[in-house]
Amino acid sequence: MGSAQKIVTADQRHLYINLQPHFLTISEDLHSTYAFDAEGRLLSAFRQGINYQRGLSGAILKKQVVANGSKVCQMLSDAEARNLIAVVLAHVAQLRDLGLADQGKEVATWMDRILAWNVGRYSDERIRFSTIYQPVSILPPDQYLSLVLQAAEGCSWNRCSFCTFYLDRRFRIKTPTEFRSHVRQVKAFLGAGISMRRSIFLGDANALIVPQTRLRELIQVVHEEFTLNSRDSLQGIYAFLDIFGAEQKRVDDYRELHDALVRRVYIGLETGDDGVFQLLNKPGSPAACIEAVQTIKAAGIQVGVILLAGAGGTRLAAQHVANSLAALEAMQLGAGDIVYLSPLVVPANGTYANALAAAGSTNLDSAAINAQIAQLKTAARHVVGPGTRVTLYQIGEFIY
Ligand code: SF4
Incomplete structure (x- = not known):
């Protein structure tokens, strides 16, 4: 059980401390608020009206609402991240001395844990993460x-015209021995901070195209290293599937995965339109994707289907919307399934831009993308079953 306390200092500052089983938040006058995991690592900070989220990698994402009411997300540079950490630690030390350390043994222990970190240790942690x-x-x-475990690295396709996520690495599947070593390093790295994590995510882009025999072995490693689905533990296994057509699994394979606690598979449909699909250079086809979703759902596994708002640009917008909605309808989504609408973010020049120009189309501007999201959101709700969430997916807000 958690507990919250309010402390009024001699100079009339109001300090708030919220002690939860897996994290602690400290606030001064609700103007500055910091959260820490059970290892004392900074998770998030709110200062001077700006939110900062620190990922496990050590990167810090700044999220700020600007004058026109829109949200701007920006990754801090290394120097900015170090500076923020130094400011937060100095502030926490000040709050400890103002009376936080006198609020009982448990709070004092948290203070010691948080202040055992310094800027150098945070920097070392970033390097360790990258190893x-x-x-x-x-x-x-x-x-x-989630707790990401990289059973495979990269994307086995890596050629979609709009995607740069995995261009920095070659696709490879780990052996069970390698994977176990990775898992153990991850566990040691997180320490008590693992209690903040809610599920296992099998990385990277296409863990589910790993041949069934190897996938079975890799998932077995997960079960040997973690107790899943007990109270207060990691709840289930999740993964992306972005390749349809090749390496198909049968419903029995997915049933086996369901029994191994695979709970939801995230599928980059991107568009239900064949022409736009081709322009994106996705492998397979919308029809193969629909079939994959039906197979996965027949095995009792939920799906998260991702659509790219703005794909195909101005000329193909109408058919992108119409055929994407038709694909969603054909998938017969229901309770626990999710439709993600992700605004397409692409460089002005590049493979996708060239393909778009060759198709006689141009990128939608942000107002038109927002209008398409609104249109898809409203219409999608009519073609999915009860209990399916239709929601926005802003990749700029991602940090791990
Ligand atoms: S299949 Fe997915 S991860 Fe791979 S290149 Fe295409 S969009 Fe990127």
């Missing part, structure tokens, strides 16, 4: 608090 993980390029929004 255990390849960069965690992206996760679905409902999995930002």
Whole structure:
């Protein structure tokens, strides 16, 4: 059980401390608020009206609402991140001396744990993360608090015209021995901070195209290293599947995965339109994706289907919307399934831009993308079953 306390200092500052089983938050006058995991690592900070989120990698994302009411997300530079950490630690030390350390043994222990970190230790932690993980390029929004385990690295396709997530690495599947070593390093790295994590996410882009025999072995490693689905533990296994057509699994394979606690598979449909799909250079086809979703759902596993708002640009917008909605309808989504609408973010020049120009189309501007998101959101709710969430997926807000 958690506990919250309010302390009024001699100079009339109001300090708030919220002690939870897996994290602690400290606030001064609700103007500055900091959260720490059970190892004393900074998780988030709110200062001077700006939110900062620190990922396990040590990167810090600044989120700020600007004058026109829109949200701006920006990754801090190394120097800015170090500076923020120094400011937060100095402030926490000040709050400890103002009376936080006198609020009982448990709070005092948390203070010691938090202040055992310094800027140098945070920097070392970033380096250590990069020796255990390849960069965690992206996760679905409902999995930002998962524990990523890279059973495979990269994407076995890596040629979609709009995607740069895994261009920095070659696709490879780990052996069970290698994977176990990775898992153990991850566990040692997180320490008590693992209690903040809600589920296992099997990385990277296409863990579910790993041949069934190897996948079975890799998932077995997960079960040997963690007790899943007990109270207060990691709840289930999640993964992306972005390749349809090749390496198909049968419903029995997915049933086996369901029995091994695979709970949801995230699928980058991107568009239900064949022409736009081709322009994106996705492998397979929308029809193969629909079939994959139906197979996965027949095995009792939920799906998260990702659509790219703005894909195909101006000329193909109408058919992108219409055929994407038709694909969603054909998937017969229901309780626990999610439709993610992700605004397409691409460089002005590059493979996708060239393909778009060759198709006689141009990128939608942000107002038109927002209008398409609104249109898809409203219409999608009519073609999915009860209990399916339709929601936004802003990749700029991702941090791990
Ligand atoms: S399959 Fe997915 S991860 Fe791979 S290149 Fe395409 S969009 Fe990127």
